[in-house]
Structure formats: C-alpha cells, structure tokens
Amino acid sequence: MKKKSTLRLAVFGTLFIFLVFSGLAQEKLREDRLNSNPIQSSVPANYKGRPFVDSTHTGRAQVIPGKLECAFYDLGGEGVAYHDFETENRGSGGLNLAPRHQRPHATQYEWAFRNEEAVDVSYTKDFADFNHLNNYYTPEVNQFYVGWTEDNEWLNYTVDVKVAGKYKIDALYANSDSKISFDINQTTATICKLPLNTGNFHNWNKGEIGTISFSKPGLHLLTFHYNKGNNFAYFEFTLVDKKIQGAK
Numbered sequence: 120m121k122k123k124s125t126l127r128l129a130v131f132g133t134l135f136i137f138l139v140f141s142g143l144a145q146e147k148l149r150e151d152r153l154n155s156n157p158i159q160s161s162v163p164a165n166y167k168g169r170p171f172v173d174s175t176h177t178g179r180a181q182v183i184p185g186k187l188e189c190a191f192y193d194l195g196g197e198g199v200a201y202h203d204f205e206t207e208n209r210g211s212g213g214l215n216l217a218p219r220h221q222r223p224h225a226t227q228y229e230w231a232f233r234n235e236e237a238v239d240v241s242y243t244k245d246f247a248d249f250n251h252l253n254n255y256y257t258p259e260v261n262q263f264y265v266g267w268t269e270d271n272e273w274l275n276y277t278v279d280v281k282v283a284g285k286y287k288i289d290a291l292y293a294n295s296d297s298k299i300s301f302d303i304n305q306t307t308a309t310i311c312k313l314p315l316n317t318g319n320f321h322n323w324n325k326g327e328i329g330t331i332s333f334s335k336p337g338l339h340l341l342t343f344h345y346n347k348g349n350n351f352a353y354f355e356f357t358l359v360d361k362k363i364q365g366a367k
C-alpha cells in the first residue's frame with residue numbers, strides 16, 4: 120500500500136515538474152520570437168532622415184492605418200526630409216511673430232512650431248479659420264498645417280505600416296483642387312486629386328483623394344509631392360483591401 124502511494128506521488132511529482140518546465144520553455148520561446156521580429160524596414164538605405172521628435176512627440180514613425188500629420192514631416196533638413204522653396208518658415212518664423220497672430224487659444228508651442236525649418240507651418244486660428252461659414256469640414260482648433268506651398272515642393276515621412284494592403288486616403292486641406300502625389304520608397308505610388316476647390320486658404324474640406332498600396336508591413340519612406348495653391352493639414356489612411364496587387 121505504502122509502495123503504491125509513493126509511486127503515485129513520484130508520478131504526480133514528475134508530471135508537475137514537467138508541466139512547470141514546459142510552460143517556462145514555451146514562454147521563453149514566445150519571447151525569443153518577439154525579440155527576433157523587430158519592425159521590418161523598407162526605407163531606402165541611402166535615406167538620412169528620421170521620424171520627427173520634440174518635447175511633445177516621441178519620435179516614433181507615424182502609423183498607417185491612421186492619421187499622418189503633415190507638419191510632423193521627418194527630421195533631416197532641406198534636400199533630405201523636405202524640399203522647400205525658400206529658407207524662411209513663413210508661418211512659425213514669419214506671420215506668427217506678429218503678436219496678433221499669437222492667438223489666446225494657442226501657446227508658443229503652436230506659434231513657433233518648427234520655426235527654424237524652411238517648411239512653412241502654421242495653425243488654425245479663431246479669426247481666420249473659424250469666423251466664417253465656408254468650411255466644408257471644420258478642423259480642430261490649433262490644427263497644424265503646411266501652407267505657403269510652392270511648385271515642386273515635397274515632404275518626407277518615415278511611416279510604420281501595420282498591415283500591408285490597399286488604403287483609401289482622405290485629406291484635410293484648403294483652397295485649390297490640385298493634384299498631389301505620393302512616392303513609396305522613392306518610387307511613384309499614386310497620383311491623387313483634391314475633390315473640390317474650397318475658394319480660400321482658410322476654407323477647409325476633408326475628402327477622399329485616392330488610394331495607395333503598401334506591399335508589406337513595416338517602415339516605409341512616404342514622400343508627399345505638392346504644388347502651389349493649398350494648405351495641407353493631414354491625411355487619413357484607411358485599409359480597404361488586404362490584397363496587395365500592384366503594391367509598392
């Protein structure tokens with residue numbers, strides 16, 4: 120009788136130890152898998168820019184699907200992260216130096232945003248963007264935008280694509296119904312058309328402008344090309360199809 124109990128104890132003990140070690144081994148395997156799968160990067164090796172970072176933003180790449188803020192273009196300067204017509208930032212480093220343009224609903228962070236860089240950036244203001252009934256879409260107060268646009272300017276964004284596939288693009292923009300385009304990893308990916316002319320640089324519209332496809336998840340270099348005649352606030356990327364035919 121005693122022999123049987125001892126045997127049973129030994130069997131259960133062995134089983135218990137086996138289960139504990141098996142669980143630990145599986146946990147270790149899971150951790151190893153996670154560690155060995157960092158975000159893939161398709162960003163061209165010759166690209167010297169990096170995601171925007173400041174006291175408020177973490178420096179992580181903007182995520183697709185999601186909202187791409189135009190003013191959060193990459194760090195790296197002229198010819199790397201952007202091409203801008205002239206070195207002055209005509210918003211943060213020009214217009215917004217005037218006390219009248221330092222609105223009480225904003226702070227110095229908004230007035231002076233990236234004022235040392237050539238890309239012309241400003242923010243939505245009570246007396247310009249919200250004092251009329253001509254918005255097709257009402258932007259947020261203090262919404263950053265890229266303005267004073269000129270022909271053949273461009274902005275680079277390192278983006279983190281979570282799911283490969285085809286995405287619908289919606290834009291928050293003002294003024295002209297121009298064409299814009301995007302490159303993925305330095306190859307033209309899509310040409311888009313802004314749906315209507317809003318009639319003024321402070322009459323805003325948000326609407327679908329086209330689609331774009333990413334062939335694989337991970338980091339990509341997205342280049343936004345534009346011409347004279349618009350203010351651009353952000354683009355929203357919404358996954359519409361996980362098929363990746365014709366993707367870059």
Ligand SMILES: [Ca+2]
Pocket residue numbers: 203204205206207208209237238239
């Ligand atoms: Ca400029």
